[in-house]
Amino acid sequence: MKRFTLPRDIYYGKDAMSVLKTVKGKKAVLVLGGGSMKKFGFVDKALSYLNEAGIETKLIENVEPDPSVETVMKGAETMREFEPDLIIAMGGGSPIDAAKAMWVFYEYPDTTFEEIIQPFSFPELRKKARFIAISSTSGTATEVTAFSVITDYEKGIKYPLADFNITPDIAIVDPELASTMPPKLTAHTGMDALTHAIEAYVSTEHSPFTDPLALKAIHMVFDYLPDSYKGDKDAREQMHYAQCLAGEAFSNALLGIVHSMAHKTGAAFSTGHIPHGCANAIYLPYVIKYNAKCAEARYADIARSIGIEGTDAECVEALCKKIDEYNVKLNIPKTLKEFGVNEDEFKQKVKEIAVNAVGDACTPSNPRPITPEEMEKLLTCTYYGTEVDF
């Protein structure tokens, strides 16, 4: 038996946030990131809507990027004291991911990260609270997914949590919030969304339920991302929806090795963090060429859905070329070398990174299996920009 799960309600469009006036509840915690939502007035707006609904509120602020175990535990404690029946997370991926994990430890104070690390093993939630996610970036789609990533800085481990229990009850996809993203973030998160949709479409877990969502998302990203990057408001709105569709697809179809590679290289080099979406954008064409041996027809489907013609092989080639062109338009480098990763450091670390990437939670659903040796070769291609021919 398979399962397909999405939030019960998705409110989208201009002023979608005003639905907060009508939600039922007594007490709500609002989980927030570093302060941009406050600065742009969205927090005040949410609080006034909740006030209108007669709901008492409390803020949990300053969730850091890549939220930590400590932040999650502290937030859960605040929730246990305040006893909310609504958890509302607003902002980018980080506050929403953190709030999802806080929710688990709020409802189950005695559980541990070790107990919930096994995918789809969570205890049943919604005994104490329901969850509303309001996203401000157009990429992670955490407002509709069953995933959350929490970092244990002491142990140097990332916990990728996965369970349909943490799929939000309500997602609010209000384009006004995404209109505040700077261009670079727009480019990176947009390419993250494209990667989600393409990986979901070729994943071993793809299904008739996820395929249409993935294809539509891909179509929309190709149509709207360049203008969204330039600041066009309507294109930005469409991208906010496209990334959400991609999220609906990959929450149920899972991902592949583009994400495995991005996860394990993001913080690996002393030359600086590689933003998640930027890493995905760099790796995507190389991985398509690697995976095409097993999934050529699926990639050709994608290519044809955006108007590319030819044999399957020609379609795959043209799809990769198109992604390359978009990366150029979005000022995303073509190789890790161009990104600025030091060659000696790369050579020294690539073996270990390859092993880690093969062990990543996203690898099993990749359409073509991969060994650590093959992964090392693939990563090396992405460093120098050489052809993937194995």
Ligand code: FE
């Ligand atoms: Fe991603």
